[in-house]
Amino acid sequence: MPESLSPAAPLSWDQLQALALPEPDRVRGLTNAQAQLRLFCCNESEVRVTLYRDHHAWCPYCQKVWLWLEEQQIPYRIRKVTMNCYGDKEAWYRQRVPSGMLPALELDGRLITESDEILAALEAAFGPLERPLEDPEVRALRQLERRLFRAWCQWLCYSGEASPASEPAERHFDKIADLVDGALAIHPGPWFLERFSSVDLIFTPYLERMGASLSYYKGYGLRQRHPAIDRWFSALEQRPTYLGTQSDFHTHAHDLPPQMGCCLASGSEAQRACARQIDQGPWLPVEAGSAPGPDAHNLTAEPGAVAVLETRQLEPPGAALEALARVLKHRQTLLAVNPHAGAGLDQGLACALTRLVTGEACPPPAGSAAGLRYLRDRISVPRDMSLHGARRLRQALESTAQLDPAVGTPSRIPIPTSHRRDQDPRGFALA
Incomplete structure (x- = not known):
């Protein structure tokens, strides 16, 4: 940031553009969600x-x-x-x-x-990835994945607050997850077989969604409760192929209800604390030197709450600048679809992006907090950017919204649960 520029003033759009990372090679580079x-x-x-x-x-x-x-x-x-x-x-x-x-x-x-x-x-x-899908051990593990899926659906979608089915459903899920943990412990490495295989790919999508949804709706720490699953996730987070497809807890917590019909919250103190942290942050960077224990690298841990363990991967260089580039690419469309776009949001967004890349507090125009929070709530990973880029951007948007001089507790348009038409891709697809 130039020394002559006041920390309270946002960088210009030209200055922000000059800081953004160039577009990576989507065709031959690392796995990414934007490639065609x-x-x-x-x-x-x-x-x-x-x-x-x-x-x-x-x-x-x-x-x-x-x-x-x-x-x-x-x-x-x-x-x-x-x-x-x-x-x-x-x-x-x-x-x-x-x-x-x-x-x-x-x-x-x-x-x-x-x-x-x-x-x-x-x-x-x-050819197969390590072993054929019809290999007997592979078939048995695929059946175990389906058992875990059914147990998750039963708990998540049919066992809500004060339901007598909640505790039996949780115990059943825990039992099947223990079987998965045991299957991962058979071989010396972190994978289901001797080496990474199609079995790991088959488990990846729903284990990822289970970790997010059970934290948000049940206050349940999948990785904390099951150490071999935690090791498996940590190993996945070292694979660029996975990182390019990886989502985050906020995205899954809010994309699953309309896909599954409903997701029922337990209503416990731990559940409410986890949901609050996933929705409102803080989204702290994952840095070297964090303790390697089960509570390491979480969003935060309120007293008495289950830690929200989203990732153990250290934040890579350039996460904030990646987020900056992605917002600048779609800036005009983001403003056009935001229902609060008339409340000084363009300058408010410049303030948030200034905070993102400089770390300096930059108060936005009065009344812009609601628009900043609308954008914060609709970042989608990996569609828009990486998990770490999204954490940086959400934190910058929220920190800036809190400086809105006109609002004590700014209004917020809730995220729909029966549909997600607020995420219609038209307009963005052509950008």
Whole structure:
């Protein structure tokens, strides 16, 4: 930050643009949610695969196929499709897939739906990832994943506050999660088999969503309760393929209710504290020197509450500048869709981005806090940016909103639970 510039004044848009990271190589670089073509070391003429996945990277079955392609470095094209919960399904996709279901994959001109059928076809065409899907040990672990999924759904969606079913549902989930923990302990490394395999890909989408949703709606620490699952997540967080598809707790806590019908909160003190921290922060950077124990690298831990353990990965360099670049790319659309855009929000956003990149407090225009919080609540990971970039941006937006001179407790438009039409991708898809 130039010494001549007052800490209370926001950087200009030109100054902010000069600080932003350049657009990375989406085609041949690291796994990312923004790519429309992935070539790795191949030529475009070698592409045999087109993956149809959802715009926001919310679909767990899409994530499974996406990860397989990235791990195997199979060149592929990506076409993004709207999920019913946040918009209208594209007519061209309905013509291709009348059911509208996701994912779908085109391999050598043949269209395939159902994620397991897609993985089987990819395995037949390109070879297995470590072991075949029909290997007896792999099949047994796939069945265990389905048992865990059913136990999670029963607890999350059918056992709410004061329900007599809550405690039995929690015990049953804990029992199946212990079996998963035991399966991970069979081999000496962190993975389900001797090496990373399709089994790990199959468990990834829902274990990720379980960790987020059970923290938010039940006050339950999946990683804290199950050390082998914690080690598995920590190992995943060292793989660039996973990091490019990884979501965060806030995104999943609010994208799951319309997909699953409902997510029922337990209403306990621990649950309310976890939900409050996921929604309101603080979102502290994950830095070197944190203790490696079960409470390390959490969002925060209120007295008596379960720590919200979102990641153990240390924040990589450039997380704030990544967030800056992504906001600048979509600035005009972000302002256009924000219902509070008329309340000095453009300057308020400049103040928040100044806080993001300089660390300096920058009071926004009076009345802009609601618009900043609306944006804070609608950051989606990995659609918009990485987990660490999102943490930095959410913290900058909230810290700036708290400086709004006109509001003691600024109003906030709640995040919908029966739909997510507030996340309609139209407008952003063309940017």
